[in-house]
Amino acid sequence: MQNGAAINGRDGGTVRPAPVPGYRFYWQTWFILLVLTALEVMAVMARLRPRLLLAVLLALTAAKMGYIAFNFMHLRFERLGLILIFVLPFVFGVMMYLGTAPDFGLFVGPTP
Amino acid sequence: MSMAQTMDFAAIERRDQQRLRRSPWGGGRSPLNANTLKLGMWIFLGADALIFMSLLMAYGLHRLYNPAWPTSEEVFGGVTLVSIMTFVLISSSATMAAAVGAAQQQDLQATRRLLLATIAGGVFFLGAQAYEWSHVIGAGGLPSENPWGSPLFTASFFTITGFHGLHVTIGVVYLVATLLRTWRGHFSPVAIEAAGLYWHFVDLIWVLVFTLFYLL
Numbered sequence: 001m002q003n004g005a006a007i008n009g010r011d012g013g014t015v016r017p018a019p020v021p022g023y024r025f026y027w028q029t030w031f032i033l034l035v036l037t038a039l040e041v042m043a044v045m046a047r048l049r050p051r052l053l054l055a056v057l058l059a060l061t062a063a064k065m066g067y068i069a070f071n072f073m074h075l076r077f078e079r080l081g082l083i084l085i086f087v088l089p090f091v092f093g094v095m096m097y098l099g100t101a102p103d104f105g106l107f108v109g110p111t112p
Numbered sequence: 113m114s115m116a117q118t119m120d121f122a123a124i125e126r127r128d129q130q131r132l133r134r135s136p137w138g139g140g141r142s143p144l145n146a147n148t149l150k151l152g153m154w155i156f157l158g159a160d161a162l163i164f165m166s167l168l169m170a171y172g173l174h175r176l177y178n179p180a181w182p183t184s185e186e187v188f189g190g191v192t193l194v195s196i197m198t199f200v201l202i203s204s205s206a207t208m209a210a211a212v213g214a215a216q217q218q219d220l221q222a223t224r225r226l227l228l229a230t231i232a233g234g235v236f237f238l239g240a241q242a243y244e245w246s247h248v249i250g251a252g253g254l255p256s257e258n259p260w261g262s263p264l265f266t267a268s269f270f271t272i273t274g275f276h277g278l279h280v281t282i283g284v285v286y287l288v289a290t291l292l293r294t295w296r297g298h299f300s301p302v303a304i305e306a307a308g309l310y311w312h313f314v315d316l317i318w319v320l321v322f323t324l325f326y327l328l
Contacts, residue, residue, distance in 0.1 A: 023210055030206035037202065041195055044327050054328065061323040068316045072209040073309055082144045082151070085158045093165025097172055104176040 029071040153306040157313045171268040182260035184326045194326045197240045204233025205315040208308045215304040227291045234284040
């Protein structure tokens, strides 16, 4: 299929197809993901201080999830509305956690 | 109902169509400029993400509240096996992305080969997970019992990795069905893209589980 050609959706409406990236794009993403995973394992083996380790691991995990969603799942070629359908549940999850965690002593000192 | 009113309805529908096409939701009957199959898969994945996030949130809160939480080194004896599992799942995600790319270029043979590689990765992952489960169960770990500390650890471990493993199993079945359908004359890039979205989602959730359960 040529890039930019219209295809028929099941509902009969015409849909503009997403741009088709080459294999190179996927292998690059794969390589980046492996490097980030290796960094995660190295951070654990280096026995960083717990808070630093938490920050490093969460940042690397968020980066990996972003690469998977935006490159492998082509979210970078989609409209904002579609991106929000998928990204918002994760934002809600984090909000739910941060809203509940104080009751469990995360921000107010040691647990009983 | 008179003829004139029927005509009016048709005119209203046309006008609505035109208004929709001009709006940010354009694409006429296809909102978000996505095929309905693909859009349906995205909405499902958004809902599924909420389920996973609530499970992981519950896990995080249990962990905060329980000082007797075992380290992953005590339970799993290091991160070698799980790192290999992560490597395989990420690689299978890459072959799946390449399969979608091949399908969009109408390259049937490459699509089949890459789908097969993805399925092999999924089956390896499931085997490794079964091995790990048998190790934990063999050491006396059950959802209600944990020889290393709080039973909430094993409860969340079996619930979350089990729920994820169920997703991998369904994903393997889905990919096998997609592969078999190519021999029956069903070769649609959009259908393969939707299967790919599901598979990448399983990988994306594993990235979270890997960090939260095994590394932290």
